[in-house]
Amino acid sequence: MVSNAREELLRWHTENANGNAKIIHATERCAGGIIQAIGHFSLGPNTSPRDTTDFSDYEMENVSAGGEIVKFFLFYERWRRAEVEHSELYLASVKADFDESGILVSPSGSEPSLYDTINGMRSCYGDKQGKNFRVWVDGVLPTKIGLDTWLVKFNKWELHGVEQQGCVTTCIINTKEEGASGATYIHVHETWLEGYGAQDQSTWLF
Known part of the structure; x- marks a missing residue:
């Protein structure tokens, strides 16, 4: 009550x-x-990811495909807003959650490797510091397609000032791979949501 x-x-x-x-x-x-x-009553996690400053506090047994997506994009937002330390250790930890041969199919149609995309985050550290920039996901729908493999579909949004950008994202995630978080991204595919494509696609990294 x-x-x-x-x-x-x-x-x-x-x-x-x-x-x-x-x-x-x-x-x-x-x-x-x-x-x-x-x-x-110990019914589940009772802390919002946005209230967590150190994601390493999340216990491995609570790993879920949807939860890992939320956690990654919160880190991505904080990285670009310079709200986390500019550290190679952070990037190495994030990179460990992505398959070395994985591909990102971006909304523009380019197909960089997931590793190259993570490496590209170095150059955008703090580029949104002090600006109205937010990242969030909604409509997260995980579907189990293998013993430890999930197909996860969701809408990913970015707010740049007053411009809202959004895409439909589909990920294949393995929750038993040896990633730093206990989950590994195998493949990511993004398509612009109608009416929400970025005017300047160079601002859309992931």
Whole structure:
């Protein structure tokens, strides 16, 4: 029960559920109260990736194809905003999550290797520092296509100032490869969402 529950619900709790270990009265309001309950009853992760400053805190047993995608693009956003340290160790860790022979089919039709794309991140460190730049994904749909292999489809968005760019992305991810995070990107394919293609495609790296 969230902290800002209606008066009649609070009264019901006092009269009928006080001391019931299966019902808690959260200290947080609205969605925050629900997230608090998820943590209290150990129903799953109760920390937003955006609230995590060190992704190494994420435990390996919680590896999921969709979760790895969210984590990668948050790192990508922070890298370009210079909100993480400019470190070769960071890039080496990210690179370890990509298959050496993997290919990125970009929205423009070019097909660089995944390794070359990660290497290209060096030159864009901090290029969005102090600017209105955000990256997010939605509609994440993972489909298991093998013992440890997932086909994940999602929409990936970037906000550059007032211009919003978006593409449909399909990834093949192996969750038992020896990547730094426990998941390895095998292939990535991106196609512009209608009406959301980048005017300057040089700003779209990944």
